[in-house]
Amino acid sequence: MSYNKAPSITAETINPRVKIFSYAPCGEILKHAERLEQEMEENPGSLPFQEIIYCNLGNPQVLGQPPLTFFREVLSLCDNPTLLNRDETCALFSPYSIRRARRIINKIPNKDTGGYTDSQGIKWLRQVVADGITGRDGFPSNADDIFLTDGASSAINLMMQILIRSHEDGILSPLPEYPLYSASIILNGGTMVPYNLTEDNGWGLEIFEVKRCLEEARSAGLTVRAMVVINPGNPTGQVLSITNQEEIVEFCRKEGLVILADEVYQENIYAENKKFNSFKKVARSLGYDENDLSLVSFNSVSMSYGESGRRGGYMEVTGLAADVKYQMCKVASLTICPNIAGQILISLAMDPPKLGDESFELFDDEKEKIRLSFWKRAKTLEKAFSSMEGVSCNKLEGALYLFPRLHLPSAAIRAAESKGVSPDTFYAHRLLDATGIAVVPGSGFHQESGSIHIRCTILPDEGKIASMIPRLCAFHKAFMNEFRGSQQRMHDLRR
Amino acid sequence: MSYNKAPSITAETINPRVKIFSYAPCGEILKHAERLEQEMEENPGSLPFQEIIYCNLGNPQVLGQPPLTFFREVLSLCDNPTLLNRDETCALFSPYSIRRARRIINKIPNKDTGGYTDSQGIKWLRQVVADGITGRDGFPSNADDIFLTDGASSAINLMMQILIRSHEDGILSPLPEYPLYSASIILNGGTMVPYNLTEDNGWGLEIFEVKRCLEEARSAGLTVRAMVVINPGNPTGQVLSITNQEEIVEFCRKEGLVILADEVYQENIYAENKKFNSFKKVARSLGYDENDLSLVSFNSVSMSYGESGRRGGYMEVTGLAADVKYQMCKVASLTICPNIAGQILISLAMDPPKLGDESFELFDDEKEKIRLSFWKRAKTLEKAFSSMEGVSCNKLEGALYLFPRLHLPSAAIRAAESKGVSPDTFYAHRLLDATGIAVVPGSGFHQESGSIHIRCTILPDEGKIASMIPRLCAFHKAFMNEFRGSQQRMHDLRR
Numbered sequence: 005m006s007y008n009k010a011p012s013i014t015a016e017t018i019n020p021r022v023k024i025f026s027y028a029p030c031g032e033i034l035k036h037a038e039r040l041e042q043e044m045e046e047n048p049g050s051l052p053f054q055e056i057i058y059c060n061l062g063n064p065q066v067l068g069q070p071p072l073t074f075f076r077e078v079l080s081l082c083d084n085p086t087l088l089n090r091d092e093t094c095a096l097f098s099p100y101s102i103r104r105a106r107r108i109i110n111k112i113p114n115k116d117t118g119g120y121t122d123s124q125g126i127k128w129l130r131q132v133v134a135d136g137i138t139g140r141d142g143f144p145s146n147a148d149d150i151f152l153t154d155g156a157s158s159a160i161n162l163m164m165q166i167l168i169r170s171h172e173d174g175i176l177s178p179l180p181e182y183p184l185y186s187a188s189i190i191l192n193g194g195t196m197v198p199y200n201l202t203e204d205n206g207w208g209l210e211i212f213e214v215k216r217c218l219e220e221a222r223s224a225g226l227t228v229r230a231m232v233v234i235n236p237g238n239p240t241g242q243v244l245s246i247t248n249q250e251e252i253v254e255f256c257r258k259e260g261l262v263i264l265a266d267e268v269y270q271e272n273i274y275a276e277n278k279k280f281n282s283f284k285k286v287a288r289s290l291g292y293d294e295n296d297l298s299l300v301s302f303n304s305v306s307m308s309y310g311e312s313g314r315r316g317g318y319m320e321v322t323g324l325a326a327d328v329k330y331q332m333c334k335v336a337s338l339t340i341c342p343n344i345a346g347q348i349l350i351s352l353a354m355d356p357p358k359l360g361d362e363s364f365e366l367f368d369d370e371k372e373k374i375r376l377s378f379w380k381r382a383k384t385l386e387k388a389f390s391s392m393e394g395v396s397c398n399k400l401e402g403a404l405y406l407f408p409r410l411h412l413p414s415a416a417i418r419a420a421e422s423k424g425v426s427p428d429t430f431y432a433h434r435l436l437d438a439t440g441i442a443v444v445p446g447s448g449f450h451q452e453s454g455s456i457h458i459r460c461t462i463l464p465d466e467g468k469i470a471s472m473i474p475r476l477c478a479f480h481k482a483f484m485n486e487f488r489g490s491q492q493r494m495h496d497l498r499r
Numbered sequence: 500m501s502y503n504k505a506p507s508i509t510a511e512t513i514n515p516r517v518k519i520f521s522y523a524p525c526g527e528i529l530k531h532a533e534r535l536e537q538e539m540e541e542n543p544g545s546l547p548f549q550e551i552i553y554c555n556l557g558n559p560q561v562l563g564q565p566p567l568t569f570f571r572e573v574l575s576l577c578d579n580p581t582l583l584n585r586d587e588t589c590a591l592f593s594p595y596s597i598r599r600a601r602r603i604i605n606k607i608p609n610k611d612t613g614g615y616t617d618s619q620g621i622k623w624l625r626q627v628v629a630d631g632i633t634g635r636d637g638f639p640s641n642a643d644d645i646f647l648t649d650g651a652s653s654a655i656n657l658m659m660q661i662l663i664r665s666h667e668d669g670i671l672s673p674l675p676e677y678p679l680y681s682a683s684i685i686l687n688g689g690t691m692v693p694y695n696l697t698e699d700n701g702w703g704l705e706i707f708e709v710k711r712c713l714e715e716a717r718s719a720g721l722t723v724r725a726m727v728v729i730n731p732g733n734p735t736g737q738v739l740s741i742t743n744q745e746e747i748v749e750f751c752r753k754e755g756l757v758i759l760a761d762e763v764y765q766e767n768i769y770a771e772n773k774k775f776n777s778f779k780k781v782a783r784s785l786g787y788d789e790n791d792l793s794l795v796s797f798n799s800v801s802m803s804y805g806e807s808g809r810r811g812g813y814m815e816v817t818g819l820a821a822d823v824k825y826q827m828c829k830v831a832s833l834t835i836c837p838n839i840a841g842q843i844l845i846s847l848a849m850d851p852p853k854l855g856d857e858s859f860e861l862f863d864d865e866k867e868k869i870r871l872s873f874w875k876r877a878k879t880l881e882k883a884f885s886s887m888e889g890v891s892c893n894k895l896e897g898a899l900y901l902f903p904r905l906h907l908p909s910a911a912i913r914a915a916e917s918k919g920v921s922p923d924t925f926y927a928h929r930l931l932d933a934t935g936i937a938v939v940p941g942s943g944f945h946q947e948s949g950s951i952h953i954r955c956t957i958l959p960d961e962g963k964i965a966s967m968i969p970r971l972c973a974f975h976k977a978f979m980n981e982f983r984g985s986q987q988r989m990h991d992l993r994r
Contacts, residue, residue, distance in 0.1 A: 066614035084575035119561035327510035
């Protein structure tokens, strides 16, 4: 009797929501790159390149970016506080880092960096983060509004768990998107309400388009609860203007939408005429307070400081009632607390050495060197993409990605179809196989239907980018030649 | 027109599943303890005690347990690998820790302890964990079956996300339970199918009771997918016998249930006649392999090694198909990767210094000292509870908790009712207010209806336990006297 036995756990019988979503930066292209890497190890010289260049994920340190000395010194001391009582420590650590670590240890309850903490994070560290936000924005921030989290992703997931009741709840989210959003919305049983960014307008956010999507969703019976804005943009690299942010604030306030502001690239801004403004600052500057608008801002040490694997982040939650925050704490308490090293790191990021502090010069030097180098790498790669036949490339203003648009010959598109994959996936796999360069197909970010993009990080160091570009260009030229009209038949014959 | 505005986000309009569950160890009693602590700070001397003793959560280091030197030395070096190139380091770190840290750094891709890693965790560290399991069980473990996770809680949540499709899916789970299970099942939209442990039989697990619950659930139309077993038990402190584990394996195999084996207390066993046996070892010893049984085992550094706030854990997943594991990786990739410090820590826990290694003696000494002290504290507290009027206390064999049963006067039960709380909650709050000792009401663990328990950790150090006991006994005596029949009326008059 079948009733007596549970259906066994197969890919067919697991939670169907899990199967629907995809998370492209860690998806097929990465798996394929890893397979190639293993092949290179097992059969050296068997592939036409010497190494895989991982441009698929915003993961600076894996591509050689050194960590900032200040961060690592303080972490190292907090992990092993007995060092603070030893004379020899002064020979190995800067006096500033020693002082900062001592202060943290003294402020953590029981001077303990190994126990569970408050589910929201250690109160004193939250105060440090809040003070950092106050300093950044010029408007007060409150430790009770800060949730320290294991990176921004956990915070975003938590918000979706809170906001989504059923598939009739919608979340406005940009296209192209960072696919964590669609994934998290789907996994939590909600409906993503996408709005398009306008590529021809530097991937700008047009409020009438958002309004159109909201109205369409409402007509379809959805209750739209929140609007995701990613600024600086991923994968688009745009930095919103204040005017645009003001429109968004006005719109969300009027429509009763929570703003979910993904601000994890706030330190990654390169364009000279652009500056980061938090949504909180914009809202407060317009005179709106907690009673006018619900706003959640996400930040982390992953992108701005390259400490991605440390999983340190926070969200600042304003304009949500105390009893909602109580329920958020309850959800946070299910994983008991965010990891302590991550908690310490994000507090350091929000309270770095200041001008006049003895460690300031080194810290600032290391940080600025990276930022300037990012800018150079972006420019170099942008130029290379733009020089390629049929490719137009966005001007990167912030974040870590280029998102060039490809105009491929129709034969290439048919070739992709015949393999049952999208043209961008076809192109990205060909690129990887030919050059070892791993980029993510634009379809992974749900680009506008009919357009073809790839997302490429600017993270390989300058030398590597210089060596990558000729290979990239040569591949593209060969690819275009292969699929150029007259050659199509020859190509078909060769296969 | 109400259609034009989203309902604002209030506790009434958030995801209702969030509101249903509770997680008592971080719940009301903790909040109340924190309020009292703040009051003590603001008005010293205003309360009848000098400090709060947090016996609510298995959180060893917050109660003064020192971290193990080996763990912290290696972590500290991995955070700041430049130390490995400095001569002065030898004066501050043991040569063994330096060697271990160097090996980890050399094995991590790009020698980088700050980047995102594989979503399943760094492959080499997974291999270390797998080798540790192989050594522990005498049966092979495979790195591909290991998911490194931010503590066991994240792993448990991930499994629920995979297994639960709708409220028609049930998960067998013990009562009294560790409330993460019911919380996670509810939050993921499933149905908990509780089975009772038998208090009179040392909180033993009786397979006929589990079978009864399974059949009842199936008759009600549920598809039961998995069975949670916590061994050593939380909050019950029992350690399952091999015979009992064999029954469970046979039962789950026959019924097609995934075993979700919570084995986070595997190093916390004190009873001389008891020994930890993993469910995997038991299953393999019976001759069952991957094809016979699906089994997920959870472990972490939180309990066995007290590094709770570091959020390091793993699950070993066997008997689930590759495409199911692929989907699990996808869910894991939503938070991109577990934190690196936690990944390193759990690998150290599964490959600690061995007899003959120069750091073995210190490591073993520190670890055994803690274990023996736990045993002593458990015995002392057990004796104290058992000596109290109307209290019977379980014999703790493993884990970190006593779960004494209280037989309270009916007047006390009525007093609780009149305040709208359960009798255990009433008792726990009274205890906290009178003594500063924070324990969790048994209802937080969904004790059998009609019974009254509290859960008390054995974590305060021996000195503190010695000073706690007279207060505990005095409180209990006064409480019993207050509510003893003849005094009831006087009490009512006094209020």
